[in-house]
Amino acid sequence: MAKFSTSNGLAGTPQAMTTSNKSIVSVLGAASAPRRGKIYDLMFGTIGTPADTAFIYNILTMTADDGTKTNVTPNPLDPADAAATTLSRANFTAEGTVGAATTSRFYVGVNQRASYRWVAAPGSEIVWAATANTGYVVVGQGPSGGGSGTAATGVTLLFEEQ
Amino acid sequence: MRNAGGYAVLYNENGVHKEADTFTCHHCCTVQHVAPKCDPADLGGLCKSCMKLICPRCANKGTCEPWEEQMRRAEASYHARRSYGF
Numbered sequence: 001m002a003k004f005s006t007s008n009g010l011a012g013t014p015q016a017m018t019t020s021n022k023s024i025v026s027v028l029g030a031a032s033a034p035r036r037g038k039i040y041d042l043m044f045g046t047i048g049t050p051a052d053t054a055f056i057y058n059i060l061t062m063t064a065d066d067g068t069k070t071n072v073t074p075n076p077l078d079p080a081d082a083a084a085t086t087l088s089r090a091n092f093t094a095e096g097t098v099g100a101a102t103t104s105r106f107y108v109g110v111n112q113r114a115s116y117r118w119v120a121a122p123g124s125e126i127v128w129a130a131t132a133n134t135g136y137v138v139v140g141q142g143p144s145g146g147g148s149g150t151a152a153t154g155v156t157l158l159f160e161e162q
Numbered sequence: 163m164r165n166a167g168g169y170a171v172l173y174n175e176n177g178v179h180k181e182a183d184t185f186t187c188h189h190c191c192t193v194q195h196v197a198p199k200c201d202p203a204d205l206g207g208l209c210k211s212c213m214k215l216i217c218p219r220c221a222n223k224g225t226c227e228p229w230e231e232q233m234r235r236a237e238a239s240y241h242a243r244r245s246y247g248f
Contacts, residue, residue, distance in 0.1 A: 036233070052175065059193075106193045113175035118193065124167030124186035126193065129233035131240040 002081035003040075004074035007156040012070025012091035014047060014152035017055060017142040023092035024155045025072070026062050026137035027128070030085040034132050037086050038125035041158035042106070042138070043117045048151030050112030053143045055153060057116075059106035059126060060099045062137040065089070067096025077158070086135070086161050098137055105136065112151060125160070163196050167215070170195060188214030191229045 008014050008025045015022055024044075027037060044057055069089040076084065089096075105126045110116050120126070128135045138155050166183035173179055183196040187206065194205060194217050206217040211226035 105191050108170075108195070110172060111175040115173050117171045118168060118184065119171075120168040120184075120186065120193075121166060124184075126186065126191050127229065127233065129236040129240075131236055134236075 001160050001162050002084070003077040003158065003160050004084045004086070005077060005156060005158050006072055006074040006088040006090075007154065008072075008090035009047075009154050009156075010072045010075075010090065012072075014154060015091055015093060016048070016150045016152050017140050018150065019142050021058070021060075021095065021098065021139040021141050023062075023067060023069070023095055023098060024138045024140050024153060025090045025157060026069075026088065026096075026135060027074075027157060027159055028062060028065055028087040028089070028133050028135035029128065029131055030087055031065065031132050033085060034130045034134075035085055036127060036130045036162040037135065038120075038127045038160045038162070039136065039157055040120040040125040040160060041118070042155070043115070044138070044140075044153055044155040045115035046112045046151045047154040050151050053112060054109045055112050055143075056109045056141045057106070057155075058101070058104050058139045058141070059136050060101070060139055061103040061105075061134070062096060062098055063134050064097035065133040067092050068094035069096070074159070084161055086159070087133070089137075096137070098139065130162075166196070168193065185215045187217035187220055188212060188228055189216045189220040189223075189226070192217045192219070
């Protein structure tokens, strides 16, 4: 089972947050011969000039390889591993088919000046099924109750492909 | 918590380091943060069918539908549709 890293810093231009969901980076099963995948490490932090308000981060389901985005090639953590079959997309400028808030797998709000990391213990990863063009997307959102925070954020996902 | 399902590390706006255990719901794969000394009932519950920790949303459903089983069904459906040429 090979492990990979993907982030919205690999290609494209990180987009400013808004008060509605902004997709940052996604991982999806390949269109043909998809494999199961597991997100086991997630890191994020503001890469622009932060305001003293919150950003909300969510991992939502994604059920199509759509939206306007930049294609990213995940990097294997072990250089001896073959390239990932899992698709990764980043820096969406138009939202794709993203699940409702009830599909959230991870939800946390942090100050824009904060950085955050989550690491799963073995067996507690966020797993997606081996079906074509379905997986997860990390979305960010500025403060819905007002505020001036619109800085871009950097998100890195480490995942395992089965 | 014992046998935590993960770990979260936050450096807040003042540079102060904070940490929290997490667990992942066995029914919907949602990551839940465990606040220090919180009431276990506030975290969700222990499914008495699969004997795994589940989130409050799944605890309220009162049914046992492990995530692994849901993925297996989704994959079987996907392979069936592929075999029919869809």
